[in-house]
Amino acid sequence: MLRYTLMRLGVFAGCLLAVWGLVYAGVLPRGLGDSNGMWIVLLALVVSAPISFVVLRAERDRASVSVVQRVDRMKANLEANRTQEDEAVDAAEAQARSTSSTQSQPS
16 A cells, blocks of 8 residues: 555656646746646646546555455454353353342252
8 A cells, every 4th residue: 555655655756847847848837826836736636636647547456455364354353342241241141040030040
């Protein structure tokens, strides 16, 4: 997951440099008033999103498999804990019934 995130940031950084160069060269508009920095960042985000979607497809699939495995492990652990709790409750109830039945019988 970290690898995918770093690769995504790398694509964004490359797009940011490219957009900044194009704005500095006058190929793209500079924005309105003092919005030049925000314009460059937003344009880089818009450009990097589809590039990341296409170029990082394999890495995104690997990251999603990792996330699914982690979620499945957590679900299994929760179910195991829930089963242990149910067994403990059942044992306590059985013990309480056996104690109450021995106490209620006259000697």
